[in-house]
Every structure is written in structure tokens, then in C-alpha cells.
Amino acid sequence: MFANLSRNDWLLFLGFSLVVLISPWTLTPFGAGYPALLQKFCIFGIFALGFNILFGLTGYLSFGHAAFLGVGSYAAVWSFKLFTMNVVPSVIFGIAAAGLFAVVIGFISLRRSGIYFSILTLAFAQMSYNLAYSVLTPITNGETGLQLTLNDPRIIDNAFAAPGAGLPQTNLFGIDMSGYPGFYFCAGALIICFFLTMRIFRSPFGMMLRAIKSNQNRMRYTGFNTKPYLLTAFVISGMYAGLAGSLMAATDPLAGAERMQWTASGEVVLMTILGGVGTLVGPVLGAGVIKYFENIFSSFNEGTLHATFAFLPDGLETVAVKLAGLFVGDGWHLTLGVIFMLIVIFLPGGIMEGIARLAKLAGVKRKSSRAELSAGSAQPAE
Amino acid sequence: MSTQNMVLNVADVSKSFGGLKALSDVDLQIEEGTVHAIIGPNGAGKSTLLNVCIGRITPDTGHVIFDGEVLDSHQPHEINQLGVSRVFQTPEIFADLSLLDNVMIPAFARRDGAFRFNAIQAVSGQADIREEAEAVLRDVGLHEQRHALAGSLSRGDKRRLEMGMCLIQRPKLLLLDEPTAGMSRHDTNMTIDLLKRLKQRGMTKVIIEHDMHVVFSLADRISVLAQGRIIAEGSPEEVRADPKVKEAYLGESEQ
Numbered sequence: 237m238f239a240n241l242s243r244n245d246w247l248l249f250l251g252f253s254l255v256v257l258i259s260p261w262t263l264t265p266f267g268a269g270y271p272a273l274l275q276k277f278c279i280f281g282i283f284a285l286g287f288n289i290l291f292g293l294t295g296y297l298s299f300g301h302a303a304f305l306g307v308g309s310y311a312a313v314w315s316f317k318l319f320t321m322n323v324v325p326s327v328i329f330g331i332a333a334a335g336l337f338a339v340v341i342g343f344i345s346l347r348r349s350g351i352y353f354s355i356l357t358l359a360f361a362q363m364s365y366n367l368a369y370s371v372l373t374p375i376t377n378g379e380t381g382l383q384l385t386l387n388d389p390r391i392i393d394n395a396f397a398a399p400g401a402g403l404p405q406t407n408l409f410g411i412d413m414s415g416y417p418g419f420y421f422c423a424g425a426l427i428i429c430f431f432l433t434m435r436i437f438r439s440p441f442g443m444m445l446r447a448i449k450s451n452q453n454r455m456r457y458t459g460f461n462t463k464p465y466l467l468t469a470f471v472i473s474g475m476y477a478g479l480a481g482s483l484m485a486a487t488d489p490l491a492g493a494e495r496m497q498w499t500a501s502g503e504v505v506l507m508t509i510l511g512g513v514g515t516l517v518g519p520v521l522g523a524g525v526i527k528y529f530e531n532i533f534s535s536f537n538e539g540t541l542h543a544t545f546a547f548l549p550d551g552l553e554t555v556a557v558k559l560a561g562l563f564v565g566d567g568w569h570l571t572l573g574v575i576f577m578l579i580v581i582f583l584p585g586g587i588m589e590g591i592a593r594l595a596k597l598a599g600v601k602r603k604s605s606r607a608e609l610s611a612g613s614a615q616p617a618e
Numbered sequence: 619m620s621t622q623n624m625v626l627n628v629a630d631v632s633k634s635f636g637g638l639k640a641l642s643d644v645d646l647q648i649e650e651g652t653v654h655a656i657i658g659p660n661g662a663g664k665s666t667l668l669n670v671c672i673g674r675i676t677p678d679t680g681h682v683i684f685d686g687e688v689l690d691s692h693q694p695h696e697i698n699q700l701g702v703s704r705v706f707q708t709p710e711i712f713a714d715l716s717l718l719d720n721v722m723i724p725a726f727a728r729r730d731g732a733f734r735f736n737a738i739q740a741v742s743g744q745a746d747i748r749e750e751a752e753a754v755l756r757d758v759g760l761h762e763q764r765h766a767l768a769g770s771l772s773r774g775d776k777r778r779l780e781m782g783m784c785l786i787q788r789p790k791l792l793l794l795d796e797p798t799a800g801m802s803r804h805d806t807n808m809t810i811d812l813l814k815r816l817k818q819r820g821m822t823k824v825i826i827e828h829d830m831h832v833v834f835s836l837a838d839r840i841s842v843l844a845q846g847r848i849i850a851e852g853s854p855e856e857v858r859a860d861p862k863v864k865e866a867y868l869g870e871s872e873q
Contacts (some may be wrong), residue, residue, distance in 0.1 A: 440726055440744065441737040447723050450712040456712065457672060458783065459698035459727035468735055507627060 245434060252517065253427045260416065260528070266528075271419040272487075273531055277524045278422035279483045282429045284507040284519035286476020289433060290469050291505070292514035293442060295449035299354045299501050300361030304334040304474040306368065306496035308481025310375065313382045313491045320392040323413055323421065323486040327479060334478020335471055342470035346463065349452070361501055368493035381492035406486050421510045425483060429476060434516055436472070436617045445469055449576070477504075506572070510579055512588030521587050526572065533571050536564035623650040625791050631670055631680035633663075639817045640666040641677070642846045648791070651820045653813070655833045657722045659866065664826045665707065666676035667843065668793050670867040671824070672704050673697045685790060696730050701790035703783075703840055705797055709776035711783065713769030717760055718808045720768045720779055721751040750786060758812060774805035781812065792816075798832050834858075842866065 241249075255262075256278070263269045268277075287301050315326035345356040368376040376382055382401050393404070406413040408421055436442045448455050448462050455462050485491055494500075503526065511522025515565035538561060545556045563571045583589045628646040632639070640663045648654045656664050669675040671682055673694045682689045689697055703724075712720050725747045730736065755761040758778045763771070768779060777797060783794055797813070798806040806829065813836055816823070827833050833840065833854070840857040842850040844866045849855055857863055 241740065435740075436737045438740045438742065439737040440730070440739060440741055441735055443719060443723065443741050444726070445789075446715060447712050450714040451710060454710040454712060454783075455723075456694040457698055457704055457706075458724045459695050459732060459787070461693070461695050461732040464733040466737075 241434075241438070242467055245297055245438065248516070249434060250429060252520075256423050256427055257420075259423075260419070263596075268528055271415050272421045273527070274400065275422045275483075275487050276527045276531075278419070279480045279487075280504070280507065280523035280527055281426050281520040281595055282422075282483070283477055283480035284502050284511065284523040285426075285429050285433050286473040286480070287504045288473075288513065288515075289436060289445075290473040291508055292519070293437075293445035293449060294466055294469050296346070296349065296359040296466065296470070297505070298345075298470070298473075299355045299498065299505070300357035300359075300364075301473070301477050301504055302496050302498070302500035303341070303361040303364040305476035305481040305484075305500065306364065306491070306493065307337045308334045308478030309485045309495055310368075310481075310493035311431060311478070312482035312485035312584040313384070316384060316390075316406065316485070316489050317388040318391065321406050321489075322392075323406050323408050326486055327425075327482045330482025330485070331475045331478045332412055332554075334481065335475045337478075338474025339467070342467050342474070343357045346470060356413050358498060358501070361496060362498055365496040365498075368496060376491070376493060378493075381490050383490045406489055406533040413486055420614055422483050422487065425479060429479070430516075430520070438514060441465075441468075452566050474502075506576055508513075510576060510584070510586055512586030515586070515588040518586050518588040525587070529571065529575070530568060533564045533568035534566070538565075624648065625650045625685060626824070627683040628667070628671070629683065630679050631667075631677040631682065633666055633670065633675060633677050639846050641653070642679060642844070643680070644840055644843075644848055646841060646848065648822060648824055649839070650822055652838040653817055653823045653825060653836050655825050655827055655840045656843055657827065657830075657833060657835035657840060662843040663846040664843055668704065668795055668824070671697075671793060672702060677747065678760065698727070698787075698789075699732055702793065703785075703787050703789035703794060704790075704793040705780050705784055707795040707799065709773070709780045711768045711776055711780055713767070715768060716765050717755060717768055717771075717779060718748070718751055718764045721754050721782050721786050722747050724783045725750055727835055728787045754782045754786045757785065757815075759808065774801040774809075777801070778805075778809065778812070781809075782798060785816070788821075790822060792823045794823060794827075796828060798827065798829050806832065 259277070260269050260271075263274065268274065283301070285303060287298070291297050305344055308330035312326035312330040315329040319325055341357065341360045345353055345360065348356060356579075369378055386403065390399070390404075393399070408417070411417050413421060444455070444460065444465050448460075448465060452462055481495065486496070504523075507522035507526050508519045509522070510525060511520065512518025538557065541560055541564065542553070542558045545553045545560070561567070563574075581585060582583055583593075585592070624647050626646070626648040628644055631641055631644045633641040644663075644667060646656075646667075646709065656667065658664055666675060670677050671684075671689075673689060673692050673696070676690070684697070684700060684702060687700060692700075714725075722741070722744070729747065731845065752761060752764065755764050758781055760771075760775060760779055760782065763775075771779060781794075781797065794813075796807050801809065808834055813823070813825075817836070825833075825836065837854055840852065840854055841848050842857060842860075842863050849866060850860045850863045852860070
């Protein structure tokens with residue numbers, strides 16, 4: 237399993253792990269160094285990583301991946317309610333439930349490709365969302381959302397210890413999952429997911445998925461049954477989403493239907509495109525950027541704006557606050573829209589393309605300066 | 619000709635598209651190890667005939683029997699796994715992948731079958747497949763560009779790449795739809811050389827071609843298709859001498 241990774245891949249993996257693990261310190265100056273937000277980075281990073289296995293490698297754009305996120309959350313909370321507050325079984329249940337769900341939805345949706353596939357997945361996700369609010373209320377607890385209660389059976393926990401007063405906390409074999417332990421649990425999951433994704437990207441399976449994206453017809457006439465390849469990719473990405481959903485529940489044990497809404501499905505598409513479709517690190521970056529800006533911009537209110545523009549004369553200040561007010565607070569989606577448009581127009585390959593261009597620029601500069609140097613040293617010799 | 623060494627047997631195949639009869643009662647036997655050319659004017663039904671052979675089109679009546687197996691309800695990938703590869707009229711390649719990847723992928727199809735979930739190994743660890751792919755790229759004269767993207771190739775090179783993608787599968791039957799159309803004289807001659815070398819390896823080939831120079835320098839047998847029917851069949855000399863053929867086709871092109 238660990239064989240066959242190139243040295244560069246190892247460096248990338250180690251670098252990625254390091255950046256994730258030290259993020260509580262490095263992100264503090266940016267106002268993001270607290271566990272609730274860092275957890276979000278990891279959870280949505282996993283969601284986007286998985287989504288990218290489907291969209292980035294095969295080109296099949298699913299607009300319903302939030303359904304798997306929701307299923308993962310519900311399964312995890314049920315695991316807390318019925319069995320134990322330990323997060324490991326809940327994560328396993330979340331992944332398994334989302335995987336099974338993805339088999340069904342994928343089997344049907346993958347009968348079509350292109351826009352029809354996208355519409356089918358969107359329809360399934362909206363169906364799940366509406367069912368969660370109506371018919372499935374006994375399972376999902378409808379609008380209130382699924383929560384822990386004092387009289388949950390919790391058979392495994394209660395077999396070993398008498399239930400204490402108040403609602404119990406989620407834990408990892410006794411370690412409380414609130415605060416930084418919760419973040420490190422999510423970070424560990426993200427690092428494992430990144431490793432698995434890297435393996436898939438470098439494997440013959442990943443190569444076949446890329447080939448399907450490039451020319452599915454040729455794949456068929458080359459002797460490949462493309463259906464099971466696509467379904468496997470779909471289920472894997474559904475399981476990543478299920479993991480992300482169960483981690484949400486692990487750090488905050490409740491699940492609501494709004495996690496399945498189409499806006500949540502759209503968000504993961506944005507994250508992937510913003511970061512760079514088909515790249516390894518891009519989707520995680522995209523997830524981080526979107527969640528960061530959501531957090532920063534939506535926390536601005538009129539008071540902070542007035543403070544920011546206090547240096548302006550009174551009349552101007554009011555205008556500036558009014559204008560900027562459109563882009564912050566509840567209006568932060570406007571900012572997201574602007575960023576997204578700029579990226580898609582000027583950097584179709586997302587943030588990763590931007591980084592690649594910068595690296596190239598730096599490389600050219602270094603080369604030309606070296607050429608100048610060697611030219612300079614050659615001249616005196618003449 | 620005995621029926622034992624027939625690789626492909628097209629028996630009484632008819633196919634209509636709306637009111638147009640593309641193929642009517644076509645009977646065609648392809649002998650093992652030969653190069654069999656199918657010629658005929660535009661719209662004679664040549665491409666339809668190849669599409670029937672690879673399962674892209676299901677015939678209205680009749681059967682296609684490959685290597686003793688009736689292909690009626692087979693999926694395209696199943697027909698390929700039985701040993702039929704095809705070079706298309708407009709090259710079907712993986713434009714976003716490198717030449718090396720383009721040739722390695724069909725080798726995986728041959729080794730691993732129609733589906734294998736192999737996410738554990740790395741592509742870079744498949745030394746045997748890589749070596750084979752490099753050898754095939756040398757064969758088709760594209761080894762130097764092996765790291766370039768396939769989409770960046772010229773049309774002639776794309777077609778040679780596609781030929782390499784078929785060759786690495788070592789098919790029992792290779793179908794070529796106008797392999798030299800749109801190629802320069804130089805590229806055409808290179809392709810003829812390549813196909814001649816393959817002939818020595820004993821691969822059975824069916825070739826659709828407009829260029830009579832190509833047909834007569836390669837084919838062992840020729841079938842002439844006109845308006846969905848086979849109007850003549852025989853050795854190149856016999857076909858060349860056939861007055862019906864002259865009238866339908868050759869007369870025009872050789873003036």
C-alpha cells in the first residue's frame with residue numbers, strides 16, 4: 237500500500253500533513269485559529285476532496301452531493317443515540333450509510349451523462365431534502381433536526397456505566413471531542429483522505445477515470461466497461477461526503493435537513509472549481525478559502541464597518557458603510573460571487589493554476605538572472 | 619476456403635436507416651491472417667458495415683460471427699475483449715492525456731479486463747506495461763513525443779497513435795476505417811510501411827480505403843460495396859479486371 241509513491245508525492249503528503257497539523261498556530265494571526273473554524277476547514281476539505289474524485293477525474297458534475305453529507309450526519313447521530321457516544325462507530329456508520337445511498341443514486345443517475353446526470357443528482361438530493369422534512373420525520377425529526385435526548389437508549393455506553401446527568405459529550409475512547417481534540421480528529425481524517433485520494437490519482441483506476449473524462453467512446457471501444465468505473469468513483473466520493481457529514485455530527489451532535497439542500501451541493505462545486513478541478517490540493521484550498529471568507533465577511537456588521545471607515549468625513553463614511561455593507565454580513569455571498577467570477581474568468585484552473593503561474597514566473601526570473609550571471613562572467617573571459 | 623480459418627463471418631446482414639437501405643444482405647468472410655480491403659463509392663455502406671462489426675450498430679437482420687461467437691447482443695467493450703480493435707475515421711484518442719498514457723490504457727484493458735478496481739498500485743509501478751507501450755510508440759514512430767499531450771499532435775500522427783493504441787491490444791482482428799485519409803504522401807507511405815510490417819506478424823485486418831495506391835499495395839482480397847450490396851469480391855487482380863467494378867467505382871477514380 238505504501239509502495240510506489242514517488243519522492244515528490246511523499247514530500248507533498250508530508251508537507252500537506254504538516255500544514256494541516258500546525259494550522260492552529262499559523263492561522264491565528266488571520267483570526268482563524270480556533271477549533272470550530274479549523275474543524276470546518278477539515279470537514280469541507282474532505283467533502284471537496286471526495287467530490288473532486290468524481291468531478292475532477294471523470295468530469296461527471298454531481299449537483300446532489302450534499303445528500304450524502306446529510307445521510308452521513310443522520311447516521312452518525314443515530315449511532316450516538318442508539319449505541320455509544322464514541323465517534324469511531326459513528327464515522328463508520330456515516331460512511332457506510334452514505335456509501336449505500338450513493339450506490340442507489342449513482343446506479344440510476346449514471347444512466348445519463350452531461351447535464352442530464354447533473355439534473356438527476358440534483359433531483360435526488362432535493363427529494364432527499366424534502367423527504368427528510370416530511371415523510372421521514374420519524375428518522376430525521378423533521379424541522380427540529382435530529383438531536384440527542386436524555387432518554388436515548390445508548391446501549392453500549394449504558395452497559396458499561398450508569399448514564400450521568402445531562403447530555404453526554406461525543407468522545408474518542410474517553411477523549412472529549414470538543415475544542416482542539418475535535419479538530420485533531422478531523423485533521424487526522426483529512427490527512428488520511430488526502431493520502432487515499434493521492435493513491436487513487438496515481439493508480440491505474442485513476443488513470444481510467446481520467447481517460448473516461450477525455451473520451452468515453454474510445455474507452456468503450458478499447459474494451460472497458462465504463463459503468464462500474466463511474467459507479468465506483470461515485471460511491472467513493474459519496475463515502476467521503478458521508479465521512480464529512482459524520483464528522484460534523486461528531487463535533488456537534490445534531491443533524492438537520494438543511495445540510496442536504498441544493499445550496500450545500502452547489503457550495504462544494506464552488507470549492508472545487510475555486511481551488512482547481514482535478515488537482516490534488518486545490519479542492520482543500522478552495523474549501524478553506526470559502527469557509528474562511530464566509531466566517532470573516534459574515535461576521536462584519538455595521539458597527540465594525542463604521543469603525544473601519546471612521547477616518548473618512550461623515551458624509552463619505554455613510555456612503556462607504558452602505559456600499560461595503562452590501563458585501564458583508566448576510567450579503568457575504570455577493571463577495572463570494574465576485575471572487576468566483578474573477579477566478580473563473582481569469583484563472584479557469586482555479587487557485588492552483590494561479591500558484592502554478594506564479595511558480596513559473598519565479599522560475600523564469602531565476603533562470604534569466606542566472607543566464608545574465610553566466611553571460612556576465614563569460615564576457616570578461618573574451 | 620474452409621470455414622475453420624474464418625475470423626469474421628458477416629452473414630446476410632441488412633440495416634436500414636429510416637427509408638435508406640444502408641446494407642442489404644451483405645455476406646462477407648474474412649480469412650485469418652489476411653488483409654481484406656472493402657472499397658466502394660461514398661455512401662456505399664462501408665462505415666456502417668464496420669460499425670456493425672464492433673457493435674456500434676445492431677443489424678436489422680442477419681448476424682455477425684467473430685471467432686465462432688455471434689455478436690448480436692454484445693456490448694462494444696465485450697466485442698473488444700473478444701479481440702476486435704478499431705481505428706476510426708476521425709481519430710478517437712485521449713486528447714488530454716500523454717501519448718504514453720494513451721497507449722498504456724489499452725494495455726490495461728487487455729491485462730485487467732473490462733473492469734478492475736486497482737487503486738492500490740501506482741501507474742508508475744507498472745514497468746511491464748510501460749515498456750510495452752514505449753515499444754509500440756517506437757513502432758509507430760512517435761516515441762520521441764511520448765510525453766506530449768495527444769491532442770497536440772497533427773492529424774496524421776493522431777491516427778498513427780490510434781493505431782498504436784489498437785496494436786498494443788494484439789487484437790485478432792483490426793478494423794481500419796480510412797487509415798490514410800487526410801494524410802500527406804509521406805505519412806501515407808509511413809502508414810503503408812507500418813501496415814506491411816504488421817502483415818508479417820499475421821494479424822487479420824479489414825481496411826476501408828479510398829486511396830487505391832494503399833489498397834493495392836496492402837490487400838490480399840478486396841470486396842467492392844456499392845449501394846449497400848457487395849457487387850464483387852476477389853484478389854486485387856480479379857477486382858481490377860471486373861467490368862462491374864470499373865463501372866461502379868474504379869472506372870471513375872482511375873479515369
